[in-house]
Amino acid sequence: MPVNTNPFVFCQLYNFYPSVGFLFGAPRTVQRNVDELNTFLQKFFQEHRQEFNANNLTGFVDAFLMKQQQESRNPRTYFHNENLLFSTLDLFAAGTETTSTTVRWGLLLMMKYPEIQRRIQEEMNKVIEPGQLPTLEDRKKMPYTDAVIHEIQRFANIVPMSVSRSTSRNVNFRGYVIPKGIEVIPLLTSVLNDKLHWETPDQFNPSHFLDSDGNFIRKEAFIPFSIGRRACVGEGLAKMELFLFFAGLLRKFTFQPPPGVSKSDLDLTADVGFTLTPMPHLVCAIPYE
Ligand code: HEM
Incomplete structure (x- = not known):
């Protein structure tokens, strides 16, 4: 049986069954990583406290520090140091691996479907000046690229x-009673792969997000960030990052499987973990332009 070495699998198992953590040293590894990140963040907060300028807020930490100052006399304030630490940790945890995993899926899919990669590069050639990288303003003029990025998110799930x-x-809910305090796990897969909403749910098909004239179309069933009040707060940022990173990479490079590997050899099966990641693979980046 193949052994899954993805560290997130251990984290997830440990989350569900803390009592078996001793089997793979998870508590120590997780604690060591959290301690390392805490030390890094404390130093980061210290630097921001020293250089704080209320007229020049540089980001989330500065904005938090300003609220902390404004509420310094309120003993019940939410803007205390512990919340600063944990909300920043949340942003790191939720905002880094998700976006990088999506870009990794994107590169794998571009190696698998070189004709789609070529079409994106051709679209960029029409919209962006030679030697320039894509900017967010270009996104509206690049419906095909936008559709591909949405399809990467839908397909990679x-x-x-x-x-x-x-x-x-x-x-x-629809005749079912769910008592107070019950854990509810929303299966985004059931919507992202729903036959009623997607023409070819099991295939990577950017046309899911294009009309017959090639214009980008929004889809109600596109919910990789979930929906409702507690949906991903980073959705807007993630979409900007995905466009800039993915389109920027394709502007500079063409991605190909390494010598001796053909596109049909590329495996799109996901490695199961806290997130679904591509299986380990090699990528060749050939300079473009
Ligand atoms: C491709 C990128 C991303 C995907 C697919 C994604 C997906 C999700 C999903 C499915 C949730 C759960 C929502 C729910 O429970 O209903 C979530 C929550 C969250 N995400 Fe993201 N996310 C991404 C990027 C980001 C980024 C860049 C940030 C911030 C820098 C971020 C911050 C958060 C936070 C703080 C929550 C918890 C929200 C809450 O509990 O109210 N995410 N995300």
């Missing part, structure tokens, strides 16, 4: 079970 929540009161 990196957070298939979203984040589990629990009911805060008894809920009556």
Whole structure:
């Protein structure tokens, strides 16, 4: 049986069954990583405290520090140091691996479907000056690229079970009673792969997001960031990052399988973990332009 070495699998197992953590040293590894990140963040906060300028807020930490100052006399404030640490940790945890995994899927899919990669590069050649990188303003003029990025997210489905929540009161949902305090796991897969919404749910097909004239179309069933009040707060940022990173990489490079590997050899099976990641593989980046 193949052994899954993805560290997120261990984290997930440890989350569900903490008592078996001793088997793979998870508590120590997780604690060591969290400690390392904490030390890094404390230094980061210290630097921001020293250079704080209320007229020049440089990001989330500065904005938080300003609220902390404004509420310094409120003993019940939410803007205390512990919340600064944990909300910043949340942003790191939720905002780094998700975006990088999506870009990794994108590169793998471009190696698998070189004709799609070529079409994106041709679209960029029409919209962007030679030697320039794509900017966010270009996105509206690049419907094909936009459609491909949406299809990467739909197809890769990196957070298939979203984040589990629990009911805060008894809920009556379509005749089913879900009592207060029950854990609910929303299966995003059931929507991202729904036959009623997608023409070819199991295939990578950018046309899912294009009309017959090649214009980008939004789809109600596109919910990789989940939906509702607790949907991903980083959605807007993630979409900007994905466009800039993915299109920027394709502007500079063409991605190919390494010598001796053909596109049909490339395996699109996901490695199961906290997120669904591509299996380990090699990538050749050939300079473009
Ligand atoms: C491709 C990128 C991303 C995907 C697919 C993604 C997906 C998700 C999903 C499915 C949830 C659960 C929502 C729910 O429970 O209903 C979530 C929550 C969250 N995401 Fe993202 N995310 C991405 C990028 C980011 C980024 C860049 C940030 C911030 C820098 C971020 C911050 C968060 C936070 C803080 C939550 C918890 C929200 C809450 O509980 O209210 N995410 N994300």
